[in-house]
Structure formats: structure tokens, C-alpha cells
Amino acid sequence: MTRTALTFAGAIATTAALAAPAHAGVLTKSATGCDDPVLSQPFKAWLDNSSYKPVQNGNFEAGDAGWTLTGGAKVVDGNASQHVGGAADSRSLLLPAGSSATSAPVCVGLNEPTLRYFARKNSGLLSTLLVQVQVQLELGVWVTLPVGVDLGGAWHPSLPSLVVANLLPLLPPDMTAVRFKFSPLLGGAWQIDDVYVDPRVSH
Template sequence: MAAGAAPAAAGLGLACPSATSTPFSAWKDYANYAFAPDGGFESGGSGWSLSGGARAVSGNETYFVHSSADKTSVSLPKGASATSPGMCISLLSSKMRFLTRGDSGSSVKVQVIYRGLLSSVLGIFDGGTISSGGSWKPSPAIGMLGGTLPLFTTSVSFRFTAVGGNAAIDDVYLDPMKSS
């Protein structure tokens, strides 16, 4: 790892992903990703902020990307949001992915929230709006600010909001070190 690329916030009690895998290789994405804290919602969204009726529900994404034993996802009624706990981020962190499905015409708006000390919001990056209608599918790779993080960034969170209809998300991953 380059001298200036150490993950931010390692000493702040934040989840600093270390173990990585290639969960999206079935879709020809061979990048290494780290699983977000309770990113499969098997602990009911522990550490996540769920609002507007968002909740962990029975029913996993159909590819079992994280584990064949998984049984849960998060339901997002139209307008509801799920925000991940803070995670360490590196200057080399470049993208994230997840799986989604929803009503016909529904989408999931993704926001990348950069935080400083004491969880103060330093900036919110629009990660785009991902179509989620129909059956489970992986999101495209969602770019982050990477080497241009807001000054004093100590962590990153992701906010997922259902727009245009009801949606669901599961298996949230972060590429912690820009692997490709």
C-alpha cells in the first residue's frame, strides 16, 4: 500500500474492511470488494439507519452473492431510505456495488456520504439512480470520489432511497482499494 493510501479512521472504531472477495465475477467484474457492515442484512440492518418504512425482510437476493445461507434483504417502500454505518475509506477506494430489485419503474437513488470527525457530513456525492424494476440484479459499479476525497474525511456511508416505486437492496460491497 502506498504511504498516503492508508484507510482513514482506522482508530475511530469504524468498520475497516480487510477481507475481500470477487463477488461480482459472475458479471465479469473481477475487482476485489469488501462486504459492508451487515451488508446482507442478516442481523436485521444492525448499524444501519432505516427510515420511511424501510426494514429487513425475509427473502434474499436470488444469486446468493455473499452466502448461500443468507435469508434477508431490505425492503424500501417508495421514498424510504437505508443508510449504511460509517466505514473506513482509502484514497484509493473507487467504487461500490449492491443487488437490487423492485416494482416496474422503480429505482434506487444512491448517495455517498463523506464524514469527518464526530460523524459531521463533509459532502454528499450523487452516486446515481439505478433501475431496480423486476427481478434481482447487480447494480453497475458506482464510482466514488476516490483520490479526491473531501479534506478531513474519516469515513463513508451509503444512502439508498427508493424512487418511483417500492424496491429492495441486498449484499452491499465496497471496493476498498481500487482493485481495477
């Protein structure tokens, strides 16, 4: 990833942090049904030895189950070339211009602030992929903030996208329900696959 990409991604994360209410963590809704996750190291080949848990159906092998798709987004044949989820995996999610994909809610806390995934830009010279987090507040309202941006290329692991820390529970082991939203900007078509969250408590 280029220095420009790193700077752009950092700017997005900083903007999200500044946009968040200073004490929003107090108002986040505690998540329930947060089972112990199955952990793996899908990004170890890229010098990231962190252990990650998969977002529900983040490999899209179960079709679009658990995801909310708009604008023509759909599961298609063709896996990310890295096959970190398994050699037999054969699907990914296509995001045409004007579309979006939102994951099922996932339990996160202060120990789990990082999202990573695999992406490919299929078309659109200037197109970027916007990544947002939706945090559920105590009254049930979902607040959406940007956490990252991808500038494209062939199948590649994303940079870590940091979930805004002051939107998360103040004290472990409290958990917050969050969703992740992916959408192309400035036209173009993208594919994503193998979406993971990093539980830093496992380091």
C-alpha cells in the first residue's frame, strides 16, 4: 500500500474519531449471545500474527446469509485468490457502483477494535471502497461512522480498519453490537471476501 493510501486511511479514521461523541461508550448497547469465538491467523503471511475471529458468513460460502445487500450487490463465484478460509472456498461478494453490503451484528469490545478483509477493485480508475462501522446505542439507534478506505488493486488484504474506540464499552468484558458496511465510491465495481475482526485480548 502506498504512503498516500496510508495517509488517506489514517485521515478517515481520524475523522471518525473526531465525529464521535466524547462519551458515546457510556451509551452503547451491551450485546448478548456473544459466544467464545473461533480464532485463526488469516493474515500471518502478511506479517500480521494477530488472531482474528470471522464476521458471520464473512467468507460468503453461505451465500448472502446474515448480510444486508443493496444496489445489486450479490454473492458470485470466485474466491479471493489467497484462500485464507480454506482451499475449497469458492465465493466472494460483488459490489457494483451504487451498491452496499452490511454485515450481521458482531460482538466487539475494547479488546476487539480492528477489522480486516480481502478486496479487489474490478473497475473504476478513481473508485475507492468505503468501510463504515454501525454502532448500536442504548436506545437501539444505529450510528454510522467511517473507519477506513481501500484504494484498490488485485486481490489483497486490507489495511487494519480501527473501530472508533470511544464508541465501545468502557470496561471489558462488556460488549457492543456493531455492523460493518462496505460501499464503492466514485463508481467502479469491487469484490470483498474473508471479513475478520481482531480480538486483541488474544495477543
